[in-house]
Amino acid sequence: TQLLEQSPQFLSIQEGENLTVYCNSSSVFSSLQWYRQEPGEGPVLLVTVVTGGEVKKLKRLTFQFGDARKDSSLHITAAQPGDTGLYLCAGPNTGNQFYFGTGTSLTVIP
């Protein structure tokens, strides 16, 4: 089983602050995906990172894939209350079976 551990598990910050959440594994992944999930809804895809060392930006969100393709980070600049949600990383095994991380629950306080 390829485990994806996310940290921190919970994060509560003030509006305007920056934050980073981490997704780590002892296994190599061909790609990693980041999703955001609202309560009672399905995960919504934010980004897919494929190449070791790759950096992708989505407005105030910056995603990085580790050089060894075992870890990834999500950095949010100037967090807004609308960023509140559960952030999940996920990655495929050698087939199409996706492993999801443990999740980081982010609360941005106005």
Add this chain to the structure above:
Amino acid sequence: EPEVTQTPSHQVTQMGQEVILRCVPISNHLYFYWYRQILGQKVEFLVSFYNNEISEKSEIFDDQFSVERPDGSNFTLKIRSTKLEDSAMYFCASSDLRSTDTQYFGPGTRLTVL
């Protein structure tokens, strides 16, 4: 923007009953998946389906579960004899042939087994 849809949004059933959860994947996608999420826990892979057959399944996907693509648009998950521990959110996802790493999820069906 195309999206995955699921029905019903909430299903309540008695233990031992059969349930069928329905999904309409994105129309040009060829890979389909089911996941479940027990309240407060991780999203867990159940099964992937391609070319009218199961391509992978997890240990959770035992003989009580089955999947079917009964027509050109629907993808279903059947649980033959529900147990209390089957209570969870069930998510359908789909991906296209060129990018199976990128899976798009539906809004989920909340299954409650009493």
